[in-house]
Each structure stands twice: as structure tokens, then as C-alpha cells.
Amino acid sequence: MPHTMQAMLINHYGQKQPDRVLVPIPTPGPSDVLVAIHAASINPIDFKTRDGAVRMLLKYQMPLILGSDFAGEIVQVGSRVTRFKIGDAVYGRPRKSRIGTFAEYLAVDQADIAQMPQNLSYPEAAALPLVGLTTYQAFHDMLQLQPNQKILIQAGSGGIGTFAIQLAKLMGAYAATTTSGTNRALVTDLGADQVIDYHQENFTDVLHDYDAVYDTLGGDNLLQAFKIVKPGGAVVSLSGLPDGKFARADGLPLWKQALFSLATRAIRKREKQYHVAYRFLFMKPSGEQLALITQLVEAGEIRPVIDEIVPFADFQQAMDHSEAGHARGKIVVKMQ
The missing domain is CATH 3.90.180.10 (Medium-chain alcohol dehydrogenases, catalytic domain)
Structure with a gap:
């Protein structure tokens, strides 16, 4: 060697x-x-x-x-x-x-x-590995997604989105997604129940009473996501800022916890306004969870x-x- x-x-x-x-x-x-x-x-x-x-x-x-x-x-x-x-x-x-x-x-x-x-x-x-573990931890560990629950998956034709649509459908959920019109056939083939062409319409005008949003975009898309989730639901974000709970659980210094708390004021305001929980996800490696994904792939459930x-x-x-x-x-x- x-x-x-x-x-x-x-x-x-x-x-x-x-x-x-x-x-x-x-x-x-x-x-x-x-x-x-x-x-x-x-x-x-x-x-x-x-x-x-x-x-x-x-x-x-x-x-x-x-x-x-x-x-x-x-x-x-x-x-x-x-x-x-x-x-x-x-x-x-x-x-x-x-x-x-x-x-x-x-x-x-x-x-x-x-x-x-x-x-x-x-x-x-x-x-x-990365998209699979991230989505598995979001859906299983954080959201505990249940059959017939409704979830919006942002950017359904991207790396995370294409895996997330398949896993959501495998778990029995109703999956809506945003993408461009040129990718409608792709996300529909993966199992998406409702497709919003973000060039033509705003998802907040189309969707309501959702149990969860899987946010991969951050920014204004994240803030708008709270509007479509029913009270008691949750928004899990990969692209937003860490919330105070994450910062404390991750053992960050107090000054960093305070900084993240300050930076997420707009999000915390949305949490209170809509009675919707916000969770920031920073995926953790897991060979055991990846082995479960291997089984799903070998069974033809996910590609x-x-x-x-x-x-x-x-x-x-x-x-x-x-x-x-x-x-x-x-x-x-x-x-x-």
C-alpha cells in the first residue's frame, strides 16, 4: 500500500x-x-x-x-x-x-x-449516508412521524428531499413538497402526494393544518413554515440556527448559548405565536441506523x-x- x-x-x-x-x-x-x-x-x-x-x-x-x-x-x-x-x-x-x-x-x-x-x-x-441518517433522525427520533400525518418536505428534488419523500411514504405519512415544475415528475415518482411549484405559488397559500415541516432552506422559508403547521406540530430545520435547547444539550459555552438564543428570537416568537415547536437538527453518525437504511435499500423500499x-x-x-x-x-x- x-x-x-x-x-x-x-x-x-x-x-x-x-x-x-x-x-x-x-x-x-x-x-x-x-x-x-x-x-x-x-x-x-x-x-x-x-x-x-x-x-x-x-x-x-x-x-x-x-x-x-x-x-x-x-x-x-x-x-x-x-x-x-x-x-x-x-x-x-x-x-x-x-x-x-x-x-x-x-x-x-x-x-x-x-x-x-x-x-x-x-x-x-x-x-x-448523510442524507439518509439526517432524515431518519428527523423523522424517527425527533418527529416520531406517524401514519397519515401530513409533512411538508422543502426542496423535494434535492439530495435530502429525494430521500425524505421516500422515507415519509414508507412511514405512511402524507408528503407534500416544494420544487420547480421541471422536477414534478421526479418527486411524484418518488411518492410525493402534493407538489407545489415554488415558481408559481407560495406553499403558505396552499397548505394548512400540517403536522410537521422538514426545512432544508432556512431564511424566510423557515419563518413562513410555522404558518402551515397546526398547534402542537413541529418544524425541524437543517438550515436554521441552533435553538437554545440544542446549544445546552450540546454543551456549548454559556456565551454561545446566549448568542444563539438572541439570534433565534424571530423563531422563538413564531413558536409562541403558532404553538409550534422548533427543532434544529445536527445529525449524529450511527452505524446502527445506517444498517437499517441498508435493509430498506436492499428490500427495494428506498433508492x-x-x-x-x-x-x-x-x-x-x-x-x-x-x-x-x-x-x-x-x-x-x-x-x-
């Missing part, structure tokens, strides 16, 4: 074009496996990390290899690894302190990965939706395409 690998890294926050460089292959710890990464997908958290938007929540040392989920083959195991062996095809989302999937190799804790679905290719599998697969050499073009926000499903980088 070589001693160095190619990786995409930034040397400082705000570096719009990461550098493709040779760096040492990481050494796995006792509970780690070393994975030869075959494919990795691009996610909004990658832009936020690159631009420094996560600095209030996470501290990274520079230089930093970007990338948040992957699929690949195990080439080395630590002394305490019991769940996997060399040669296993796995996928996962490494914990936030150990990101770096835009590289040829990754050392990752065995608790953060699962066996890859046998009916998927490496690029197909790489499209699932990845991929906009394009690009070679590692075209990484920057893939990042730019993803950041533009018009991808249908996920953009995947083929590492080898």
Missing part, C-alpha cells in the same frame, strides 16, 4: 477552490478501519465548513480535508475492530471531528459505518437519486454544480 494519497483540502476558511495535494495516508486507531474510498458525495455541510459557517459549532485545525460521507473497501482494521474485516464494502458518515472523505483513504471508527447495500454500486451507496457522477479530477466543477442548488438528487465524486 502507498504511503501517500490524493486529497482535497483547504488551508483557511473561505478558500473557494480546495487544493488537490498529496498527504500521508491516515493511521487507523484501535477501533478504526482504514477505508480505500471509491466514491464520496457532496453535501451543503461541505460548503458551510469551507466558508467557515460552522465555526460557532465546530473547531477544525487547518489544513482540513473536506468531505462528509463515502463508500469504499476496508483495507486495514484496528486491533479492537470486531464488526468488520478487510475486504468489506462499507459506507458511512464519519463523526464531525474526523471528516475528510474527499480523499483516497479514510480512517473511521467502526461505530460510524455499515455494510454497503449489496444491490448498489459504490457511487450509488456514497449518495446515501438513491443521483444527478451526476464525476471523476476526482473534476471535483471543483462538481462542487460548483452542487453549490448552485439545482441538482436533482446527489452529486457523487468517484475517487478511484
Whole structure:
């Protein structure tokens, strides 16, 4: 095995074009496996990390290899690894302190990965970990979504949305979604019960008495979401600001808790006005939950939706395409 690998890294926050460089292959710890990464997908958290938007929540040392989920083959195991062996095809989302999937190799804790679905290719599998775990935790853990409940999934044709529509329908919910008219057929095929073309109409004029909103957009879309949720319902956001409950539970310093509390005044006002709970979701890696997703995929209940697969050499073009926000499903980088 070589001693160095190619990786995409930034040397400082705000570096719009990461550098493709040779760096040492990481050494796995006792509970780690070393994975030869075959494919990795691009996610909004990658832009936020690159631009420094996560600095209030996470501290990274520079230089930093970007990338948040992957699929690949195990080439080395630590002394305490019991769940996997060399040669296993796995996928996962490494914990936030150990990101770096835009590289040829990754050392990752065995608790953060699962066996890859046998009916998927490496690029197909790489499209699932982050969006799958995020949505599973939103629907199962936070919302405890029940059959016949109504949920609005914002941006249904995006990476999160395409997975979320499928999971909502699998859980028996009524799923509405927003997208452009050109993506109506896609989200309908995934199971969406009602499609709102955001170019033609405002979702607040069309929907009412919903049990939940799954917000992937933030900003004014998040504030407007409270209007369509019935009292006792909830808005779960991936793109809003952390609320005080999250800040306290995450053990952030008191000054940061106070800052987030101040920044979310408009949201807290909406909570009281509409009697709707607001929850901020910062997904946690879980090999166990990912194994459940593997079962759903292998049973044909959920499928990845991929906009394009690009070679590692075209990484920057893939990042730019993803950041533009018009991808249908996920953009995947083929590492080898």
C-alpha cells in the first residue's frame, strides 16, 4: 500500500477552490478501519465548513480535508475492530471531528459505518449516508412521524428531499413538497402526494393544518413554515440556527448559548405565536441506523437519486454544480 494519497483540502476558511495535494495516508486507531474510498458525495455541510459557517459549532485545525460521507473497501482494521474485516464494502458518515472523505483513504471508527447495500454500486451507496441518517433522525427520533400525518418536505428534488419523500411514504405519512415544475415528475415518482411549484405559488397559500415541516432552506422559508403547521406540530430545520435547547444539550459555552438564543428570537416568537415547536437538527453518525437504511435499500423500499457522477479530477466543477442548488438528487465524486 502507498504511503501517500490524493486529497482535497483547504488551508483557511473561505478558500473557494480546495487544493488537490498529496498527504500521508491516515493511521487507523484501535477501533478504526482504514477505508480505500471509491466514491464520496457532496453535501451543503461541505460548503458551510469551507466558508467557515460552522465555526460557532465546530473547531477544525487547518489544513482540513473536506468531505462528509463515502463508500469504499476496508483495507486495514484496528486491533479492537470486531464488526468488520478487510475486504468489506462499507459506507458511512464519519463523526464531525474526523471528516475528510474527499480523499483516497479514510480512517473511521467502526461505530460510524455499515455494510454497503449489496444491490448498489459504490457511487450509488456514497449518495446515501448523510442524507439518509439526517432524515431518519428527523423523522424517527425527533418527529416520531406517524401514519397519515401530513409533512411538508422543502426542496423535494434535492439530495435530502429525494430521500425524505421516500422515507415519509414508507412511514405512511402524507408528503407534500416544494420544487420547480421541471422536477414534478421526479418527486411524484418518488411518492410525493402534493407538489407545489415554488415558481408559481407560495406553499403558505396552499397548505394548512400540517403536522410537521422538514426545512432544508432556512431564511424566510423557515419563518413562513410555522404558518402551515397546526398547534402542537413541529418544524425541524437543517438550515436554521441552533435553538437554545440544542446549544445546552450540546454543551456549548454559556456565551454561545446566549448568542444563539438572541439570534433565534424571530423563531422563538413564531413558536409562541403558532404553538409550534422548533427543532434544529445536527445529525449524529450511527452505524446502527445506517444498517437499517441498508435493509430498506436492499428490500427495494428506498433508492438513491443521483444527478451526476464525476471523476476526482473534476471535483471543483462538481462542487460548483452542487453549490448552485439545482441538482436533482446527489452529486457523487468517484475517487478511484
